[in-house]
Amino acid sequence: MAEVERIMSRPFEWGPCDCSSAACDVFAALWGIDPMGPVRGYSGPLAAARMIRRAGGLAALADTLAVQGGLAVGHAAGGIALSAGHRGRQALLICIMPGLWAGKSKDGFAILRNADRGWHLA
Template sequence: MHRCPDWDARLAAYLEPLRLRPFAWGKHDCCTFAAGAVEAMTGVDPMPEFRGRYSTAIGSARALRRLGRGDLASTLDGKFEAVPAALAQRGDIVMSSGLLGICWGPFLFAVGSEGDREGLIRIERAKWMEPRAWRVAYGF
């Protein structure tokens, strides 16, 4: 699984319609959002085994135990190369305080809420808490 040559345009096109889409377990949560971003950049869904398998927080945790490696970070470790969060580049997957999203240079895009607005939120890199990151590979 490698980024397509036009991965940045594909990622931007993926993000745009999601700006105001509210959080929904199994449909538009941190895992499906990040997996969708990877699919947009590479053409490959990295988490197909989870699609349609849960609709609640408890269901998500059960799916990670049953289909993944027990938790989200360990499951991502099995699918992507872990990199120091300080080296995360635009398009890489980043987890901050358990919230999974996509690096967009100086910040992270994730599904959440700010005030009354739901949809994609921006978290500045300086505010990432206990960050972890995974590289979405480039083609050669």
């Protein structure tokens, strides 16, 4: 939770601290692996949308990056997952503990009780 607070309390910024990169920053701080490493460097909402569209959507992009990072499918504390929201409005989350997830919001972070598919260290 300390890493969630440290990272997700930063101001929202597309690329460096957005609804996907923040969860991956927490994951990297915990495990030393940045799932978004291959796509870092984008800036702004248009660049993010283009990257996600080229990958076939956020779920497809997350799947690809998880495979590249050697992550296993499933939920575990310290793992990442897609939010369970509407398909067009998903984000990446970090698992604080089973049944409790944190996701970056415009003003900090939100705590959620469920998530869609997820990945963790193998």
